[in-house]
Amino acid sequence: MSILTHILGWPLIAAIALAFIPRGNRPLIRAVALLATAASAVLAGIMFVKFGAAAMNEDGYRFVQQAAWAPSLGISYHVGVDGINVALVLMGAIVAFAAACVSWEIKEREKEFYILLMVMTGGILGAFASLDLFFFYFFHELALVPTFLMIALWGRGEQRTYATFQITLYLSIGALIALIGLVALYLQAGAGTFDIPALTRHLAENRLSEGSQAFIFPMLLFGFGILVSLWPFHSWAPLGYGSAPSATAMLHAGVLKKFGLYGLIRVAVPMMPDGARDWAWVIAALCLGNLVYCGWVAMRQKDFNWLIGYSSVAHMGFAFLGIATLGLVGITGAVLVMVAHGFLAAVAFGLNGYVYHHTGTLQLDQLGGLWRKLPFIGTAMLMAAFAGCGLPGFANFAGEMTVLFGAWNTFKTITVFACWGALIIGAVYMLRAVRSILHGPLSEKWKDLPDAPGYWRKLPYALLLGCLILFGCFPRLLTDKITPSVAAALQAASLIPAEPVPQNAPMRIPQRERVTNLHPGNSAGSDRLASAINKP
């Protein structure tokens, strides 16, 4: 059994186990949830470390497991990771553990809450680990529904009923459009299988007709786009996150939302390169809506939660821009942004959940001077804000820079505006929030605010920030894994020539032997590729 099955299985088993624990036994309920997510996170870490040494199959996937499920439909349970999703699974597992840690603030109906949290975690990890289109979608929906229920039942704020219905309907529409697109893709491919590697291979040889690509690609683009809050389909996000309990917002904004981006990178672009080429400029244009417009809106927010919500929408613009380049550097950057933003969104929503729990408000004009009372939380918040501005040293910087470098060749004007969105607008709203929350006079009301007591309460924030710094200082940990996989996918789809010479890549291009491994059967071509890449 693959380690991936353990990673996504433990939370689901915990969900079932929790159903049989008496509801009064609060410590046991929390312990089960924490243990299951911790097991997932540790296993995901082990998988990440062992990634390079693990055996790779001919499609470039490692830790693969495949089991027949519905052979007559061509559906199988198939999990595996390559460079693109290995970091996403790791990020998802760590965020899930942090989300379970911060859930101490939930005081009523805990049993149901933790069951939903575990189902959501299992679904998220399953969605990113799946190599079968059916399970890919299945696990995503499995994670999405608990999101809705958690907002409905443990949400906060007066508008939570409205928020629940808005996010439910909005995301359901997106998911269902994507479902139609995926089923249409399966039918048009005519390979009779939902298996992603098999479909990719089949479609690389038998390209879909331009006509089919022209209607399936936009369905996936907008279906997934709604799920990732692509402008102008973003309006569910700030209100939804503002009304969600912190654990839910962390998991959704941090991890689950990336499903749409991952779907574009894994399914839509490699399988329908012509459609992707036709629609690339649309993605690039819309991403400005995220980066500039939503950034602007974030500047005007009076509520910290809404500000974070809008900023998380804005950050998605980088990922879209990276994907729109359809190039090696851009898409590598997009994956980096996805991982970095996952940690960032999680720590941001976790921190504001802490503040909200103790103050009951997140209105910027009511808070102030909190750093004096909350040295740890305040420092963490400041670091998160810096990461959000794209300060070097945090993973976000690496991702955003890579995207901007990658995009320069393809979309010059848009890149200029994107730089503004990233560097100026982002800095303005983040620093403004820091000023009004952490600095200034301390209101009488907040005299007795407690800082996170003990290591347990500090752990989730420290863990997430640690990951941000780790991958910020050593982005090669990620890019060494991501780049070969992205290159293989793009080459299979003939989106990049077999000998790409990325001029502006900020990172070192993968070493010779790693690239050679990609095509063991075709060493002549890959040698040429490797020598071309490593040209000074």
Added chain:
Amino acid sequence: MNLQLITLELLVGALGLLVLLADLFLPARNKAPLGYAAAAGLLVVLAWSFAGFGAGADYAFGGMYVLDPLALFFKRFFLVAAFLVLLISIEFSDRLSAGHGEYYSITLFALLGMLFAASANHFALLFVSLELITVSFYVLVGFQRTRLLSLEAGVKYLIIGALSTGFTVFGIALVFGTTGSMEFPAVMKAAGSLVENRMLQIGTLFVLVGLGFKIAAVPVQIWAPDVYQGAPTPTTAWLAIGSKAAGFVLLLRVLFSAMPDLTVHWANLLIWISAATILYGNLCAIPQRNIKRLLGYSSIAHAGYLLMGISALSAEGQSAVLYYLSGYLFTVLAAFAVICVVLRHVDGDDVSAFAGLSQRSPLLAAGMAFSMVSLAGIPPLAGFTGKFLLIKAVLAEGEANTGYYCLAFTAIAGVVMSIYYYFGVVRAIYTSENTADTGAIGISIPTRGLLLLCMVGILLIGVYPQPLLEAAQAAVAGLAR
């Protein structure tokens, strides 16, 4: 004549009569053993259905009656449904002032009609079985004679049912007039060259009106919400699953065994009916506050989803219909079982009556939540896999006819609307802000078992489709397309 083929029908008929007889000898106070005995009898019949039948098609009564895999699939389906409905009826029986034995035996007679319907290979048998079902339901719907709503529902069902029967008979006469036969294979042979014949078209259309009434499809869906609301809860459950499935098996037989050429000719008509039914059911369900009425409208919407599979005119679509119905069986019966228990403890059958149910009884709450989430078509439950198969079947035909793409998008729109009202119910169950009464609700052991069985069924059909899918594919293998 081969009496062995109709063993299941004979057994169920005998069981119905036995229940009626035994009713005379039981004390008036306690009729529950009678219900349990009937349910146990059905289990025996169900077991029998797995014992002595071959995989081929056998005919009886001069080709009037056919026992093929499709018939057998539906017979087992009806037996399982009737078994669960009887358990719900026992739970409900204390609210019937009299006639418990009659209630059980008439439920069994309706089942007898359904068993015959599954095997209909002749318009006469179609009509007789349809009438046996409908007349039994006239009685079952109006069974609570002292309750005004029940009587009103009975009258409505009677009037619209009689009207649709009239249509069916007239249609059968016209079909017989043009093709010279009532036997499906013979009709198929004759009708092949008569596709453009007006009289045959009108005749078939009239038969479809009659069947549309059973499944509550537009434009003969009007009765469903009123009758669902007014009828005693077990009757509503039996209507929602038994009567609807009987309509679908007859529809499959008529469209694909008797009139395959005309069906192909009418693909667009089927698409329109399906889309209109989906939209009508879902749009009207949105403002509903009465839970049974809401499920009435939702059952119209589900008839629309099921019609998608029929309108796809493919083996894939037909097997998807069977698959979806099987998931729907457990889903709907779980919902009505919960409603049946809860309504004893609260006044009125408003959605708000379910507020705080999660505190009063976690099992009931979980059963209702499972059912609603599955009806909304969300993984990992049965409704999702079923809808997935239906949509896949429809999209597969999209290349030939763009109407299918439009139908798929209509279905998606319907699903999104349905999420709104189903989640309204789930929300009510798990919030307890304005609950008057928070006392625990006790559940009898059989009902507990019934709920657990339904939940396991919903989950299993959702996550492990292979066995049921194979059974469904084998069942529709004999149908023309």
